[in-house]
Amino acid sequence: xxxxxxxxxxxxxxxxxxxxxxxxxxxxxxxxxxxxxxxxxxxxxxxxxxxxxxxxxxxxxxxxxxxxxxxxxxxxxxxxxxxxxxxxxxxxxxxxxxxx
Amino acid sequence: xxxxxxxxxxxxxxxxxxxxxxxxxxxxxxxxxxxxxxxxxxxxxxxxxxxxxxxxxxxxxxxxxxxxxxxxxxxxxxxxxxxxxxxxxxxxxxxxxxxxxxxxxxxxxxxxxxxxxxxxxxxxxxxxxxxxxxxxxxxxxxxxxxxxxxxxxxxxxxxxxxxxxxxxxxxxxxxxxxxxxxxxxxxxxxxxxxxxxxxxxxxxxxxxxxxxxxxxxxxxxxxxxxxxxxxxxxxxxxxxxxxxxxxxxxxxxxxxxxxxxxxxxxxxxxxxxxxxxxxxxxxxxxxxxxxxxxxxxxxxxxxxxxxxxxxxxxxxxxxxxxxxxxxxxxxxxxxxxxxxxxxxxxxxxxxxxxxxxxxxxxxxxxxxxxxxxxxxxxxxxxxxxxxxxxxxxxxxxxxxxxxxxxxxxxxxxxxxxxxxxxxxxxxxxxxxxxxxxxxxxxxxxxxxxxxxxxxxxxxxxxxxxxxxxxxxxxxxxxxxxxxxxxxxxxxxxxxxxxxxxxxxxxxxxxxxxxxxxxxxxxxxxxxxxxxxxxxxxxxxxxxxxxxxxxxxxxxxxxxxxxxxxxxxxxxxxxxxxxxxxxxxxxxxxxxxxxxxxxxxxxxxxxxxxxxxxxxxxxxxxxxxxxxxxxxxxxxxxxxxxxxxxxxxxxxxxxxxxxxxxxxxxxxxxxxxxxxxxxxxxxxxxxxxxxxxxxxxxxxxxxxxxxxxxxxx
Numbered sequence: 001x002x003x004x005x006x007x008x009x010x011x012x013x014x015x016x017x018x019x020x021x022x023x024x025x026x027x028x029x030x031x032x033x034x035x036x037x038x039x040x041x042x043x044x045x046x047x048x049x050x051x052x053x054x055x056x057x058x059x060x061x062x063x064x065x066x067x068x069x070x071x072x073x074x075x076x077x078x079x080x081x082x083x084x085x086x087x088x089x090x091x092x093x094x095x096x097x098x099x100x
Numbered sequence: 101x102x103x104x105x106x107x108x109x110x111x112x113x114x115x116x117x118x119x120x121x122x123x124x125x126x127x128x129x130x131x132x133x134x135x136x137x138x139x140x141x142x143x144x145x146x147x148x149x150x151x152x153x154x155x156x157x158x159x160x161x162x163x164x165x166x167x168x169x170x171x172x173x174x175x176x177x178x179x180x181x182x183x184x185x186x187x188x189x190x191x192x193x194x195x196x197x198x199x200x201x202x203x204x205x206x207x208x209x210x211x212x213x214x215x216x217x218x219x220x221x222x223x224x225x226x227x228x229x230x231x232x233x234x235x236x237x238x239x240x241x242x243x244x245x246x247x248x249x250x251x252x253x254x255x256x257x258x259x260x261x262x263x264x265x266x267x268x269x270x271x272x273x274x275x276x277x278x279x280x281x282x283x284x285x286x287x288x289x290x291x292x293x294x295x296x297x298x299x300x301x302x303x304x305x306x307x308x309x310x311x312x313x314x315x316x317x318x319x320x321x322x323x324x325x326x327x328x329x330x331x332x333x334x335x336x337x338x339x340x341x342x343x344x345x346x347x348x349x350x351x352x353x354x355x356x357x358x359x360x361x362x363x364x365x366x367x368x369x370x371x372x373x374x375x376x377x378x379x380x381x382x383x384x385x386x387x388x389x390x391x392x393x394x395x396x397x398x399x400x401x402x403x404x405x406x407x408x409x410x411x412x413x414x415x416x417x418x419x420x421x422x423x424x425x426x427x428x429x430x431x432x433x434x435x436x437x438x439x440x441x442x443x444x445x446x447x448x449x450x451x452x453x454x455x456x457x458x459x460x461x462x463x464x465x466x467x468x469x470x471x472x473x474x475x476x477x478x479x480x481x482x483x484x485x486x487x488x489x490x491x492x493x494x495x496x497x498x499x500x501x502x503x504x505x506x507x508x509x510x511x512x513x514x515x516x517x518x519x520x521x522x523x524x525x526x527x528x529x530x531x532x533x534x535x536x537x538x539x540x541x542x543x544x545x546x547x548x549x550x551x552x553x554x555x556x557x558x559x560x561x562x563x564x565x566x567x568x569x570x571x572x573x574x575x576x577x578x579x580x581x582x583x584x585x586x587x588x589x590x591x592x593x594x595x596x597x598x599x600x601x602x603x604x605x606x607x608x609x610x611x612x613x614x615x616x617x618x619x620x621x622x623x624x625x626x627x628x629x630x631x632x633x634x635x636x637x638x639x640x641x642x643x644x645x646x647x648x649x650x651x652x653x654x655x656x657x658x659x660x661x662x663x664x665x666x667x668x669x670x671x672x673x674x675x676x677x678x679x680x681x682x683x684x685x686x687x688x689x690x691x692x693x694x695x696x697x698x699x700x701x702x703x704x705x706x707x708x709x710x711x712x713x714x715x716x717x718x719x720x721x722x723x724x725x726x727x728x729x730x731x732x733x734x735x736x737x738x739x740x741x742x743x744x745x746x747x748x749x750x751x752x753x754x755x756x757x758x759x760x761x762x763x764x765x766x767x768x769x770x771x772x773x774x775x776x777x778x779x780x781x782x783x784x785x786x787x788x789x790x791x792x793x794x795x796x797x798x799x800x801x802x803x804x805x806x807x808x809x810x811x812x
Contacts, residue, residue: 018800022793030793096790 006047027080027090028088031073038069103185106311109176109395115166116174116191118158122201123240125155126208130233133226139288141226142216148229149212156205163198167634171195173246173310192246192309195634196391196454200243203461204381208236210606211376214469217600218372218476224268228370231268233582235261239381243388247309248297251389255293255349258385259286262377276363285362289352296345299338300396303328309392313641316396321644339642343401346393347442349410354386354438356414361713363417364433367427371475373470374427379434380461387441387457391699394450398642399649406446406540406787410558413439413775417565419710421572422699425492426471429573432710433518434464436562440533443555448653449639450537456529458631459619463526466610473507473599473607474500474577481584481596489584494576495694498685501578503596510607515570517614517758519672520563523623524616532626532657534559535664539656543649563668565676572683583694624665626659 015019017036041064047057084090129148136144160336166172175190194725199298212232219225238261241254252318259282267279274523301307318329350356355363366378377383390397390405397405416436424430437460444453461657478491490497520531537556544552571608582593598604616623626632639650682689699705706712787798 022797022800092792095792 003047003050006043010040010043011048013037013043025091025093027083027092027095028077030092031076031080034076035069035073038065041065103306103311106314107185107188107306107308109188110173110190112174113172113451115162115172115193117195117722118162119191119193119201119244120154122158122162122205123244123759125151125158126233126236126240128233130230130237130401133230133233136226138430139228141229145212145216145225145229149209149216152205152209152212152233155236155240156202156209159198159201159205162193163202165239166193166195166198169212169409174306175246187249187306188247188308189250190246191244191309196255196388197243199454199458199631200388203458204236204239204243207376207380207407207461207465207610208232208239210465210469210609211372214375214472214603215372216369217602218410218472219370222370223560228265228268231261231264232373232376235265235377235382239385242385245543248300248309248312251392252290252293252297255353256290258382259283259290259353261726262366262382265373265377266366268370268373269368272348272368274365275368278362278368280452282366283361285359288350289349289359292345292348292351295347296342296347297343299334299342303332303334303338303342305330305332312393313395316643317641319643326643336644339398340400343393343397344404345404346396347390347401350386350390350442351408352386353389354383354442355412355435356386356408356439356442357415358713360412360416360435361710361717364428364431364710366518367425367431371427371468371472374431375465375472378431379464379468383438384441384457384461387438387445387453390442390445391450391454394445395641397636397640398645402446402755403544404446406443406537406555409439409441409443409446410537410555411439412436413443413562414558414565415439415711417562417569418707420569421565422704422708424495426474426494426573426577427468427492429494429569430464430467433467433566433569436566437518439462440530440559440562443559444533444536447537447540447555448637448640448650449533449540449657451632452529452536452626453634454534454635455619455626455629456526456533459525459529459614462610462613463514463517463524466510466607466614467518469603470507470514470607473603474504474511474550476599476603477504477507477596484595485591487584487591488616494573496584498580499578499582499593500596503593504578504598506598506604506607510611511578512574513611514614515574519567519676520668521672522616522669525614525619528616528620528623528626529628530563531661531665531668532632534563534668535626535657535661536653538660538664539653542656542660543652546795560667560671563671564675564678567672569677571676571679574691575679575683575685580690625661647742667680 014037016031017040020033020036021030023068024033045058045062045065047058049056050064052058080090083095087095089095129151133144133148134142171194173191173192175188175191178187178189180186212229215228215232219228222228235258238254238257242251242258245251245254263279264285266282267276269275270279280802297307300312303319304312306312306315315328315330320327320329321339323334324336325333326336326339351359363378363383367374369378413436416432416434416439420432420436421431423432437456441453441456441460442449444456474497475491478497481487482489482491517526520526534556537559541552541556542548544550582596585591585593612618620626620629622628637650637654639647681687683693684690699708709715787794
């Protein structure tokens with residue numbers, strides 16, 4: 001398969017993720033959008049990794065991103081949990097205050 | 101001669117130091133009276149009188165000790181002006197000064213003493229004595245000064261004290277008006293005086309009298325030019341103008357035609373003041389000044405002076421004929437006699453003019469003080485009986501000789517002296533004057549007939565009128581019935597009381613001085629007078645003056661003396677008989693005079709109104725002046741005020757315009773920037789709505805933009 005197809009898939013995935021982040025009200029869904037974008041990036045990494053067969057830097061980076069994403073998801077969910085406890089909602093439109 | 105030599109300082113000598121003491125005494129009296137509390141005014145006034153008495157004694161001593169000696173002159177440097185000879189001041193004590201010192205101090209003392217009784221209940225007692233002191237001080241300054249500038253300063257001071265004393269009863273409208281009139285009319289004369297001083301200063305660069313005499317003698321007249329010895333050249337007319345301008349000063353002070361209108365009004369002051377200032381001393385200051393600068397006058401100025409003097413003598417005598425007020429008669433008589441004196445100066449009879457000044461000072465002061473006694477006695481009478489009448493109106497008097505014998509005696513003696521009856525002082529001086537005038541007319545017309553004879557002619561005519569008005573006054577005041585009680589029959593003449601002793605003693609001393617024997621061993625011939633023996637007319641030093649003029653005058657004066665005496669005695673008899681015929685007790689004319697309200701013919705109206713001079717001034721000076729100032733007022737209102745108003749209106753319009761621009765343009769700009777900033781704020785605020793997703797959207801949009809930017 002030509003490398004362009006991966007890029008197109010990645011771009012589609014990025015766009016879906018972006019759309020989810022921007023349009024969805026629920027904070028947890030937004031986090032899910034972020035995961036989609038991260039995975040779009042991972043696809044790109046892996047796709048370009050075939051051009052570099054010796055070092056496999058792209059694949060390595062993809063693994064790294066997955067680890068960081070797992071950490072990020074944990075921290076993000078913890079924050080959302082705290083926000084939900086405080087505001088009794090996870091609707092991003094209603095959480096518009098910086099002052100606690 | 102150099103200025104440094106002419107104006108060199110001269111040392112102080114005992115006589116001039118004594119002069120300074122005499123000058124200081126009245127000033128100290130003025131300060132004393134002005135600063136001590138009102139409660140001690142009576143004893144202080146006696147101390148003031150004592151100081152003047154002391155000054156009088158000192159001046160008598162000075163007169164006797166410097167009798168035949170040459171003039172004492174002390175001079176010191178006063179100040180300097182760069183490039184000019186230094187200005188000096190000093191004291192010049194010659195025989196004139198010594199005599200005048202005695203006259204002023206003696207009369208001032210007598211007036212002081214007289215006033216302690218006359219003014220005893222007056223509210224302004226303290227003020228009155230203070231100003232008397234100030235007056236005496238300034239008068240003595242005029243007499244002693246050796247410099248025309250200093251004379252001018254004291255001249256003004258005399259004018260000031262005269263003003264202050266005339267307005268003594270300043271609550272009375274007429275008194276304050278009279279004071280203002282005297283002051284303003286005198287200013288006219290003083291302007292002339294100042295012009296005279298300016299001419300002399302321009303020509304000679306000094307005003308010291310002794311130096312002026314030398315410089316005047318050295319100056320030359322040639323081809324219509326008057327050149328001083330230092331090379332300054334003026335047109336020859338300025339020599340005459342200088343003399344006439346200086347005479348203008350004397351015209352103001354000595355009440356000469358046409359400036360004599362202030363003197364009758366000045367009678368609003370207290371009567372002793374009239375005696376001292378407006379009869380004996382201040383009004384004679386003009387004559388004294390003319391005597392001081394006599395040698396600086398040229399023939400035209402002298403002729404002018406003689407003419408004005410003769411006219412004034414006649415006009416004053418005519419005006420005195422019909423006055424009702426006892427003091428007004430004396431005031432006009434003073435004008436007339438001052439005219440005589442200045443006529444004497446003008447005709448070159450310098451010694452006779454001064455002689456008349458001195459005799460007149462005594463007998464006129466005596467007349468005024470005696471008139472004051474009459475007024476005082478009638479005031480007391482008015483006060484005691486509760487009647488209301490004018491105590492100065494002669495129509496209310498009559499028969500007072502029985503109750504006021506002393507006053508009558510003094511009045512009689514001094515009236516006879518004024519008329520010029522032999523054996524009285526006035527006879528001597530007036531004859532000397534008239535002989536001088538007659539001789540002058542002879543010399544000036546050179547044998548034939550000319551208008552110069554008008555001057556002695558007016559002089560002789562005045563003798564008739566003098567006899568007439570004085571007899572009229574004596575008859576009206578002291579003879580006949582006391583006319584106030586004939587109207588109110590429940591009172592009698594016995595209630596009129598003679599005046600206090602102090603007043604009487606002043607009258608006695610002045611009355612004695614009016615006798616002829618005091619002034620001359622032979623009371624029928626003025627040439628035997630000790631006075632005229634001591635005074636000799638100095639030779640006139642003006643360039644171009646005929647040196648034979650004065651010797652010829654003296655020669656003719658001696659030869660026409662008998663003739664003149666006979667003429668004047670005839671004149672006196674005519675006048676006296678007319679006076680007796682018209683105003684004798686019980687005459688029909690006198691009776692009609694007491695009852696009528698108004699003057700009966702044009703001549704009387706002319707005399708009563710003093711030749712309508714006041715009206716003439718109103719017409720010639722006051723009306724045009726008022727017209728001009730009214731014109732200027734309306735010009736100011738219509739043009740200047742309106743211009744200023746329209747300027748102001750223009751300003752307001754401009755201000756409104758600027759206000760509008762301010763509001764619309766400047767404020768608009770500021771408001772617009774505020775509005776703009778607000779809009780920007782609103783716009784940028786909407787980006788930060790607290791919506792996290794919109795932030796992300798914008799960030800993505802920005803990144804996309806940047807990517808596009810980089811790719812392109």
